[in-house]
Amino acid sequence: MLDKRLFKFPGARQALGVLSLLTLIQAIAIIGQGRFLSVAITDLWGGHQLTSIGMVLVWFMLAYLLRQVMGVAKQYALAPFADKTTASLQTQLTQKYAALGPRTVANQGTGKSVTLAVEGIDQVHDYLTLVLVKLFDMSITPWLILLYIATINFKQAVFLFVIYPVIVIFMIVLGLAAQAKADREYETFNRLSNHFVDSLRGLTTLKQLGLAKQYAQNIYDVSEDHRKATMSTLKIAILSTFALDFFTTLSIAVVALFLGLGLMDGATHLLPALTILVLAPEYFLPIRNFANDYHATLNGKNALADIMTLLEQPVAPETNRYVRQSQRWQATDTLTLEQVSFSYPNADRPALQQINLTLTGHAKVALVGTSGSGKSTLLNLLGGFLVGDGDVKINEQALPHLQQRQWQEQIQVLPQHPYIFHDTLRANLAFYAPDQRDEDLIAVLQQVGLADWFASLPDGLDTLIGEGAMQTSGGQAQRIGLARIMLDEERRVLLLDEPTAHLDIETEALLKETMLPVFDNRLVIFATHRLHWLRQMDWIIVMRDGQIAEQGTLADLIANNGYFVTLQAAMRGTTHA
């Protein structure tokens, strides 16, 4: 019903303290309202003039007003807490995504990650404001009313007390059914988000393959699933509302019957009977309200549980163990991996097995191997984006893994598709090194062959690029990625994951000319399928089924006439090298 982790949020206790006080005052106002109304009616029934009960009516109005004011005040009391908590959750969530790395987003699905960070947060806000108010109403108001009724008519109070657990049990049973349905609704919603984002991303490919319509059908089917799941949650919700209304009305009717019989027998008087009758619906109202909104808060509850589970995921410990000896990676520095293995969760075999590797100083190292041989996994491990088993050392400094802050501050990455942020060209360029002069930015744009493109931009360095603004071609994005690297002289370890794989031969050849000088005085680890790069590399690591099959210079590997030569022949058949 209530996530206990909620109480750990900063300000929760204070907000809940204020809420309970306001609820208490409201409960007293409700009792006062019932009491004064009954007195007024009884007096009128007894033949009093309207003017003689003026004061009672004033008290009734005051109690009524206090009740309404408290209702509004409760919302206001919770709003700052809910705002602050959800804003902080959103920040923590994005920070956690950054700390856990792209793998978590990939595993969870981009659609779900975005939905959780945006819509999920809104749902949590609703959950916090709706559920807490109802829960406190339910825990305070009925019991205060019951206590008051007990002072008037103990037997009636016992009856009302006994009937309450029956309603609660009923609510729990229906609530559990609603929870199961809401879980499915939430799951289909996440599936729909992931499907939608995936289809959008792959729209070009789908169009090219003529599969766009089929995928549209696919999205339709998933959204139908979601609609059905939502409808079945609603069905349970409506059924539960109906059942609870029926039960509570029946209970009030029984109370009225006994009170009526008591009046006829003369066992009770009109005023106490009327007061109990007026207060009986108020006794049941909080539980009815809670049940009515319960289904509406379930998505918020699920979203909160998902967010909290993600926030509780451990990030790699000891990320500050590595202390670099100099600002830049030096020509004498050494990185060693010994018996390093890595398995993806739920994978049936390790993606990397017993990797032994020494990378020294400034060198150009190529990673080659068939698709799925583990090149990207090894690059991710070297970049500290994945944490495996085995021994890692930098300059004889033993480290638990490479997710070390000071190591990552030395790294630059050039992936296959560098991400162009929706921001100005200036911000997109000054990625690693934010304080760059405009002249330097423009000079680098010329060096990477973007001078003509830059001249055509309407606002120069202030032009907005990226999604939702001016689009860049694959080659332009790659050049921007390269410019980012060239602009930072401090970071001297460069990881490249097939940066030219999607470019045509001419673009790649042009880019290669610009790239090769950048590789000097850096440790470059370059995963590639394109054989022509190997001639410029100092060292080649040949991957096969997650293991290093061979390593050496190009000449060594050719002389060995081993797996590399077979691979080279196969790659020649499939690439243009």
Ligand SMILES: Nc1ncnc2c1ncn2[C@@H]1O[C@H](COP(=O)(O)OP(=O)(O)OP(=O)(O)O)[C@@H](O)[C@H]1O
């Ligand atoms: N997120 C993941 N979850 C489970 N298995 C994965 C994941 N990513 C990669 N793998 C598996 O790990 C192995 C190595 O994949 P990796 O991407 O490192 O290969 P690669 O050599 O870079 O391939 P390519 O040249 O096609 O990019 C493959 O068997 C792949 O199926």
